[in-house]
Amino acid sequence: MSVFSVTAGNQNIANLITSNDWNTIFPNRAQAGHHQGATDDFYSYARFTSAVDKLSEYNVTFSSGPGGQGTSVAVSKTDGTSYTYVITSSSWAGDDYTVDYS
Structure with a gap:
């Protein structure tokens, strides 16, 4: 291998x-x-x-949630489809971070 x-x-x-x-x-x-x-x-x-x-069709961006509360997770696909989730049980403290799986 x-x-x-x-x-x-x-x-x-x-x-x-x-x-x-x-x-x-x-x-x-x-x-x-x-x-x-x-x-x-x-x-x-x-x-x-x-x-x-x-998986290469996706980008995921992590950022602070609304008003700095929670973590916002924005998922976008190359076809224009996108979703945003807010996770209230955690807080993203750093700069916005995007993972590009391409």
Whole structure:
């Protein structure tokens, strides 16, 4: 298995972990025919890479909530969809922080 820098120029997930690496790390996945009723390989490499691709459509910004109370979490998607949540059980004390998953 190879390890690549997360600051590398090409962040394609296949450059970070290959299908063979995935199968080596996670060999005991419930696949089709599993005695517990699995009908396919839910945790397959293809599904993993699909999830990573979908995640790249999101940006999440953390900031202070209204009036400095709580934490505001703004989720925006590349298609223009956005949601804002306020978590009242915590307070964001720092500067606004955006996570871009692309």
